Amino acid sequence: MTDQKSAGDSATYWVDFHCHLDLYPDPVATAVAANDKRVRTLAVTTTPRAWPHEREMFAHLEFIRLALGLHPELVAERASEIALWERYLDQTRYVGEVGLDGRRGARGSLPQQRAVFQRVLDVCAERGGKILTVHSAGIPADVVQTIVRHLPPDRGRVVLHWFVGSKSTTAQAVEHGCFFSLNAAMLQSETARKTLSYIPRDRILTETDGPFTKRDGRPAMPVDIPDTVGQLAAFFEMKSNELAIQVRTNLKLLLS
Numbered sequence: 001m002t003d004q005k006s007a008g009d010s011a012t013y014w015v016d017f018h019c020h021l022d023l024y025p026d027p028v029a030t031a032v033a034a035n036d037k038r039v040r041t042l043a044v045t046t047t048p049r050a051w052p053h054e055r056e057m058f059a060h061l062e063f064i065r066l067a068l069g070l071h072p073e074l075v076a077e078r079a080s081e082i083a084l085w086e087r088y089l090d091q092t093r094y095v096g097e098v099g100l101d102g103r104r105g106a107r108g109s110l111p112q113q114r115a116v117f118q119r120v121l122d123v124c125a126e127r128g129g130k131i132l133t134v135h136s137a138g139i140p141a142d143v144v145q146t147i148v149r150h151l152p153p154d155r156g157r158v159v160l161h162w163f164v165g166s167k168s169t170t171a172q173a174v175e176h177g178c179f180f181s182l183n184a185a186m187l188q189s190e191t192a193r194k195t196l197s198y199i200p201r202d203r204i205l206t207e208t209d210g211p212f213t214k215r216d217g218r219p220a221m222p223v224d225i226p227d228t229v230g231q232l233a234a235f236f237e238m239k240s241n242e243l244a245i246q247v248r249t250n251l252k253l254l255l256s
């Protein structure tokens with residue numbers, strides 16, 4: 001039996017901890033395919049206004065979980081939806097996509113982004129038990145420091161998604177108990193590969209960030225995760241099966 005097969009047999013599952021299911025042409029079909037392949041998928045959302053509809057769309061699927069988000073790139077127009085976000089928060093354990101974006105294009109709204117992100121972290125700390133998937137493009141150190149200041153590790157857990165940071169910033173995140181969801185596109189960047197080498201294996205989760213990443217020229221989907229695991233395993237010099245098991249162990253720990 002090959003690594004792939006033994007990792008994919010019916011007793012096991014895969015993990016896509018950051019996917020924008022709502023942005024595919026057919027979100028339900030994409031989710032059903034993920035469900036059939038036993039890919040435990042965290043469907044992130046970008047605006048609280050869409051929450052009730054999305055909840056209904058995926059509620060019947062055993063392997064799909066839905067995260068309540070307010071995407072940093074949308075904060076410029078939608079900062080006021082933070083009230084709605086707070087109202088829906090008790091309906092889920094998962095929060096995201098939230099965070100800060102310091103890249104050109106989004107930088108102008110950083111003051112509003114900071115206010116929203118700090119509010120998200122403070123409310124999560126207050127209510128307790130939440131798991132957050134966090135965006136940190138362009139300003140990883142800033143994001144990690146904000147998390148350290150606003151969300152104590154015993155009040156909520158953070159998964160840094162597509163995180164590309166320095167050795168010391170990564171160490172600070174690890175010290176604070178953060179996990180990291182990694183995708184195959186990260187392997188294309190020398191800087192990201194460096195960050196990957198700083199991340200301890202017991203903090204690794206997998207993601208597609210679909211449809212924003214590509215596979216064979218089309219948007220990546222949760223069902224592509226076995227391939228993501230294969231590529232990441234090669235980078236970490238592990239067997240695919242070994243990494244698949246490690247990811248499941250890590251997810252269990254995160255959820256415990």
Ligand SMILES: [Zn+2]
Binds near residue numbers: 018020209
């Ligand atoms: Zn995303």
